[in-house]
Amino acid sequence: MREIILDTETTGFKPEEGHRIVEIGCLEVYQNLPTGKSLQLYINPERDMPEGAFKVHGISEEFLADKPLFANVVDEFLEFIGEDPLVIHNAPFDMKFLNSELKWAGRPKLKNKPIDTVVIARELFPGSPVNLDALCRRFEIDNSSRTYHGALLDCELLAEVYLELRGGRQHGFDLGAKKAASSANSSSQRQGINRTKTGKKVREARPHIVPEEELAAHSAMLELLSDPIWKK
Incomplete structure (x- = not known):
């Protein structure tokens, strides 16, 4: 089963207030394991970078000045994800931004099924923190390189978290003996x-x-x- 781990970085919280996507990260997994195929896109948002957003992901307005517009990379993005499910941490946030960008580019909304790892984690660990850093600590996943949020880096961490949320590489130690x-x-x-x-x-x-x-x-x-x- 092919799935796409996906994350975005943006200029803010709400596309309806004019905020845009500045980075898209995608990581292909097959049967819950990464295949090594990934996609990272930096996007010119055609607007300034608020200081609060810069402090989160460290992507500056100057860095994005020569990057392509979303409309110029949308085909590459859509080809990579295909029709497969999208595994996203807090899926409503990213899906709203992606569908807004697609609308502004004159494209239809995504039909891919979103799989929200926040929902899965809350069901498994009710009352416990379920942000990505907390889940990395729970599963002893090294996230020391995460000084800033980064779409592709967060995809790599989420792929490991998702594997653990699904039961890990081996669901038991009896190997079918029972x-x-x-x-x-x-x-x-x-x-x-x-x-x-x-x-x-x-x-x-x-x-x-x-x-x-x-x-x-x-x-x-x-x-x-x-x-x-x-x-x-």
Whole structure:
């Protein structure tokens, strides 16, 4: 499943008050893991940079003076995100700005499904802080380089947070052993067939049997590791 981690930096809080996007960061993830593909766009907002916004992201009016307008990079942005879900920390904020910029550029609103990691974090940790820095501390993710907010940097941190919010790289340590044991004791599994309440035959998924040559290759690879924890 392809998803896009997305973040923006802006000149302020409300596009209806004339504030604009100055940076867009996108990071591609597949099955919750980054693929290495990313997109970073700096955008000339055609206006000044308020001091409060500059203190947040450190992007100056002078730096943006020679950057392209949103209308000049919109095709590159839309091509990168495609029709895939957008994973955003506080999605309503970024989606409002993106759709406003698209409207001003004469383009339709985004149809991509937004996934708000703030909502996910609040459901998992009710009553606890759920800003990006707090979640990095909770999951022991190094965010020491985050002296300023930056769209692509925040995407990289959010990708790690999102993975943890979804259960991490491995949801458990039994590696399917419990399910395999349960299946082995099931008479219906021994027959390879189960039935639903309607009587329809359903073949249950069977545990994967690793070939001997793969096990041998795996064992040989493990011997190359220095001081593995399982030998202590």
